[in-house]
Amino acid sequence: MKELYLIGNWKMNPTSEREAKSLWKDIERTAPKRGVRTVVCPPFPYISLFKSSSSLALGAQDCFWEQDGPYTGGVSPAILKNLGCEYVIIGHSERREYFGDTDININKKLIAALKKKLRPILAVGEKTRKTFDSRGAHTNELDPIIEEQVKGALLGVSSAQVKNVIVAYEPVWAISKGKRNHIIPSAQDVLMASIYIRTILARLYSRAIAEQIPILYGGSTNSSNVEEFIKEGGIEGVLVGSASLSASEFRRMGAHMQTYADTERS
Ligand code: PGA
Numbered sequence: 001m002k003e004l005y006l007i008g009n010w011k012m013n014p015t016s017e018r019e020a021k022s023l024w025k026d027i028e029r030t031a032p033k034r035g036v037r038t039v040v041c042p043p044f045p046y047i048s049l050f051k052s053s054s055s056l057a058l059g060a061q062d063c064f065w066e067q068d069g070p071y072t073g074g075v076s077p078a079i080l081k082n083l084g085c086e087y088v089i090i091g092h093s094e095r096r097e098y099f100g101d102t103d104i105n106i107n108k109k110l111i112a113a114l115k116k117k118l119r120p121i122l123a124v125g126e127k128t129r130k131t132f133d134s135r136g137a138h139t140n141e142l143d144p145i146i147e148e149q150v151k152g153a154l155l156g157v158s159s160a161q162v163k164n165v166i167v168a169y170e171p172v173w174a175i176s177k178g179k180r181n182h183i184i185p186s187a188q189d190v191l192m193a194s195i196y197i198r199t200i201l202a203r204l205y206s207r208a209i210a211e212q213i214p215i216l217y218g219g220s221t222n223s224s225n226v227e228e229f230i231k232e233g234g235i236e237g238v239l240v241g242s243a244s245l246s247a248s249e250f251r252r253m254g255a256h257m258q259t260y261a262d263t264e265r266s
Pocket of ligand 1: 009218240241
């Protein structure tokens with residue numbers, strides 16, 4: 001049984017240092033003690049407030065592809081590494097939509113992050129749900145954009161390097177945008193996607209390497225659905241947005257994951 005990942009992406013929240021410190025402290029205090037690696041990715045200005053510990057690791061939400069130099073507003077993997085970051089999300093759909101990230105830029109960022117020994121969490125996922133074909137029949141077909149994004153991001157990444165990459169399947173249509181009642185995939189949908197991604201990785205590298213790369217799911221995960229995704233979705237963890245802004249909700253997610261990890265080990 002591999003280690004599970006519970007990764008919180010705070011996005012552009014909270015708006016004050018005081019709230020950020022208190023949220024981090026609460027998450028760190030209640031994070032699972034075994035079987036689950038908990039990571040939180042705060043906004044850049046808060047990164048230097050936190051340090052990775054045995055119960056909670058520090059990550060960032062993005063990075064630039066150069067390590068230093070005249071790049072106004074940029075934050076490099078070297079800066080993040082020197083501040084104690086261990087992980088960095090790359091290619092999140094919100095970066096692709098609002099900040100112009102393309103597969104080419106994402107590839108450069110991923111390689112730059114690997115060079116500084118940061119573990120990239122590569123986010124991929126289709127924009128719209130493809131549940132029905134043009135005649136209205138049910139289809140399990142997966143969007144080829146997922147393959148394009150995985151291949152594009154990993155261009156030139158060696159077999160040795162790719163073992164440090166984590167892939168997060170995040171269908172854009174399932175990501176919560178502060179609204180209630182959004183659509184979420186079933187655990188079966190997530191299983192299909194995780195098998196699809198693992199097959200792409202096996203074709204690019206080898207089956208043995210593909211087995212070693214953690215695949216996570218992200219999109220409206222919370223304490224009521226995490227168990228099902230982990231048990232039946234063929235994934236090794238979750239990338240969590242909104243629910244990571246509530247220490248109690250995040251704690252419950254971690255507790256479910258730890259229980260699952262414990263039963264799998266026993
Ligand atoms: P959500 O966000 O959990 O709020 O849907 C997930 C993500 O965007 O990483």
